[in-house]
Amino acid sequence: MKLRTAALLLSLASITTLASAHGNEEHKKAGPVKMEQKPWGIxxxxxxxxxxxxxxxxxxxxFTPDKLEVREGETVRFVHTNSGKVMHEFVLGTKKELDEHAALMKKFPGMEHEEPYMSHVAPGKRGEIVWQFNRAGEFDFACLLPGHYEAGMVGKIKVVAK
Incomplete structure (x- = not known):
């Protein structure tokens, strides 16, 4: 019985920790940026x-603006300003990748993630990412916090070939 109670308490503690992972606290970048090529750049x-x-x-x-155009090879600093009262995020990707990530966020709303193509911005704060668009095409960005994506917090980026 003690083992089951301990397991239950440990389980509840981990759920509480996960639930607060995407609260309104600021996320800090941990360590050096991963230089991993993605379909939408690096x-x-x-x-x-x-x-x-x-x-x-x-x-x-x-998002304002929600439609952007950049040139292939361009390196852009995105500065995100959250004028709201809840946490928001900016995640670059393909529609397919964002759909998959959004589904995971629904299943695990407290899931922590930190990649160079995303910025978590607490209410009243600013965040930024620097991204190089080294591939032409049409890509997307979104806030993948549960409910935000479904409510239409999305945008498009057109990367024009050189």
Whole structure:
């Protein structure tokens, strides 16, 4: 009986920890940025930034702007400002990748993740990422917190070939 009670308490503690993982606290980048090629580009070098794009995030579940155009090879600094009262995030990807990630977030809402193509922004705070668009195509960005994606907190990026 004691073993079952201990297991139950441990399980509840881990659920509580997971539930708060995507609360309104700020996420800190842990360690060096992973330089992993993705279909939508690769983490960029801050010294190579050619322009900065400001992105607003609101509790109306919208990004402003929600349509962007960049040139293939361009390194962009995205600065995200959360003017809302709840946590939001900005995640770059393909529609397929974002759909899959959103489904995981529904199943595991407290799941922690930190990649160079995402920024978690607490209410009233700013976040940023630097990304190099080294592949032409049409890509997406979204807030994948449960309910936000489904409410339409999404955007498009067109990467124009050189």
């Amino acid at each position: 983490a960029g070098n801050a010294k190579a930034v050619s322009r900065t794009i400001e992105i607003g995030m609101t509790d109306a579940m919208r």
